[in-house]
Amino acid sequence: MSETSAGGDRPPVTVIGLGSMGSALAGAFLAAGHPVTVWNRTPEKAGALVERGAVRAATVAGAVAASPLVVVCVLDYAAVHRLLGPVGGSLAGRTVVNLTNGTPRQARETAALVTGHGAEYLDGGIMAVPPLIGTPHALVLYSGSPGAFEEHRRTLRVLGTAEHLGADPGLAPLHDLALLTGMYGMFAGVLHATALVRSAGVGARDLAPMLASWLKTMVDAELPRLAERVDSGVYGGDVGSPLAMQAAAFDNFLRAGEEQGVRPDLIVPLKALMDRRVADGHGDEDLAGIVELLTARPARPAGRHAS
Ligand SMILES: NC(=O)c1ccc[n+]([C@@H]2O[C@H](COP(=O)([O-])OP(=O)(O)OC[C@H]3O[C@@H](n4cnc5c(N)ncnc54)[C@H](OP(=O)(O)O)[C@@H]3O)[C@@H](O)[C@H]2O)c1
Numbered sequence: 423m424s425e426t427s428a429g430g431d432r433p434p435v436t437v438i439g440l441g442s443m444g445s446a447l448a449g450a451f452l453a454a455g456h457p458v459t460v461w462n463r464t465p466e467k468a469g470a471l472v473e474r475g476a477v478r479a480a481t482v483a484g485a486v487a488a489s490p491l492v493v494v495c496v497l498d499y500a501a502v503h504r505l506l507g508p509v510g511g512s513l514a515g516r517t518v519v520n521l522t523n524g525t526p527r528q529a530r531e532t533a534a535l536v537t538g539h540g541a542e543y544l545d546g547g548i549m550a551v552p553p554l555i556g557t558p559h560a561l562v563l564y565s566g567s568p569g570a571f572e573e574h575r576r577t578l579r580v581l582g583t584a585e586h587l588g589a590d591p592g593l594a595p596l597h598d599l600a601l602l603t604g605m606y607g608m609f610a611g612v613l614h615a616t617a618l619v620r621s622a623g624v625g626a627r628d629l630a631p632m633l634a635s636w637l638k639t640m641v642d643a644e645l646p647r648l649a650e651r652v653d654s655g656v657y658g659g660d661v662g663s664p665l666a667m668q669a670a671a672f673d674n675f676l677r678a679g680e681e682q683g684v685r686p687d688l689i690v691p692l693k694a695l696m697d698r699r700v701a702d703g704h705g706d707e708d709l710a711g712i713v714e715l716l717t718a719r720p721a722r723p724a725g726r727h728a729s
Contacts, residue, residue, distance in 0.1 A: 432456040433577060436489040438482065438505060439496035439522070440467040442552045447495055447521065447581060450556035452476060454580040461485035483509040486516060491574050495521040495548075499528040506535065514540035517570040519578070521546040521562070525599070526592025533566055533591040542570035545591040547598025550582060558583050565593035608637065610688040614679075621682035648710045655719060657704065657711035665712075666705030669696040 432455045437448040440462035448471050451458045458476040460468050461484070468478045479485035482505050486492050492513075494502055502522050506513070518536045520529070520543070529545040536543040543566045550560035560582025564571055571578070571586045578584045587593040615633060616626045651657055672693050679686045695712050704711050 433491065434459065434489040435577060436460070436479070436485045436492045438462075438485055438492065438494045439501075440464075440471065441495070441497070443521070443548065443555070444493075444495040445471065446552035446555040447493055448476060449474070450580050451577075453556060456577065456580070457489075459485055459488035482506070483512045486512045490515070491517050491519065491577060493519045493521060498522060499524040499532060502532060503535065506532075510535070510539040517542040517544065517567070517574055519544045519546055519564070519574070521548055523547070523598065524595055526590075526596045529565070529591040529595045542567040543591060544570055544574075545594045547594045547601075548581075549598065549601055555581055561585065563587055563594040563597050565589070565595075566591040612637075614675075614684070614686075614688045617684045618679065618682060621684050648708075651708050651710040652713050657707035657714075661706065661708050663709070664706045665696060665709055666700050668709060669693070669700050669705070672696060 434457040435451045436459045437444055437451065438461050440448065440460055444460075444462070445467065448458050448460050452471065452474050458471070459479050460471055460476045461479045461482055462468055465478065468476065472478050477488070479488060486509055494505070496502060496505065499522060502520055502524075506518070513536060518541050520532055520536075524532075524545075533543040533545065544564050545566050547563040548555075548560070549563065554560040562578065562582050562584050564578070564584060565587045566589065568586065568589055571584075575584060587597060612633065616629060619629045620626065672689075675689060676686050676693060678684075679689075692712075695715050696709075699705075699707075699712055699715060
């Protein structure tokens with residue numbers, strides 16, 4: 423049965439790319455009552471969506487022509503360019519929303535390609551897994567044309583919480599990758615911690631609740647303080663846990679790993695940076711100062727919260 427009859431005032435949307443994520447995006451638009459046109463390299467993947475009322479376009483050009491809003495979600499930017507490059511002429515007057523994972527530079531290059539053909543461009547980062555799409559728990563970050571975001575905000579909100587970060591198309595992938603990096607850093611620690619207790623026969627399930635509670639407490643307590651220190655550049659003064667103390671304790675993480683037969687690969691790089699910072703004379707300062715070893719301080723901190 424078609425779901426598109428539910429909301430007659432909903433504008434048409436095209437979704438190009440029907441992998442796990444693209445299918446979820448198209449499904450959410452259908453569920454919200456949008457007329458949806460889909461295209462996928464492997465056409466059979468459109469079957470379930472067509473049964474729900476989507477129209478399968480025979481070509482990418484046909485898919486682009488079908489809707490003023492064209493959402494692209496494929497594996498990588500090479501695929502995006504392979505698909506959109508040959509149909510540049512049909513992009514004029516459309517808004518392309520590219521939700522493919524990539525880098526800020528790739529986003530800017532793709533914006534140049536798309537706007538060069540007379541279309542508006544929004545890049546996006548999906549901070550969710552497919553089952554969350556269509557719920558407020560799916561955060562989708564956007565950057566690029568502010569006018570296009572305003573024009574299509576209502577439609578884009580069908581996918582989840584929509585946040586526009588600025589006119590530079592690279593900002594959404596920048597934040598997307600930053601959030602994912604934070605997640606992977608956390609999981610690197612979780613994996614090492616799990617291996618450590620497992621080496622003594624303790625189950626991961628036994629550790630998990632204690633670890634989750636500890637991580638939540640540390641994130642809530644320490645993240646705002648860390649951010650304050652990084653933006654101010656003041657790493658000393660009123661430091662409860664000085665870096666030299668932390669580096670000494672960290673030696674025990676490595677030693678315990680050795681004793682228990684746990685590989686230190688995931689935690690060694692942080693220890694090396696701690697030692698270097700201490701050797702540079704910052705042992706009485708906060709851990710946050712390690713960021714100075716990772717990147718040069720900008721003349722003026724960029725970002726939405728900088729004044
Ligand atoms: N799944 C997630 O949890 C998640 C979360 C956030 C962001 N994302 C991002 O969303 C994007 C899509 O992810 P996904 O989970 O949908 O991946 P997927 O299930 O592996 O699907 C990949 C899609 O890209 C298409 N594709 C790959 N190479 C292509 C090419 N050369 N030409 C045309 N189409 C091509 C595939 O077409 P075929 O069907 O023909 O192979 C398919 O539609 C990725 O950038 C991913 O990083 C995914």
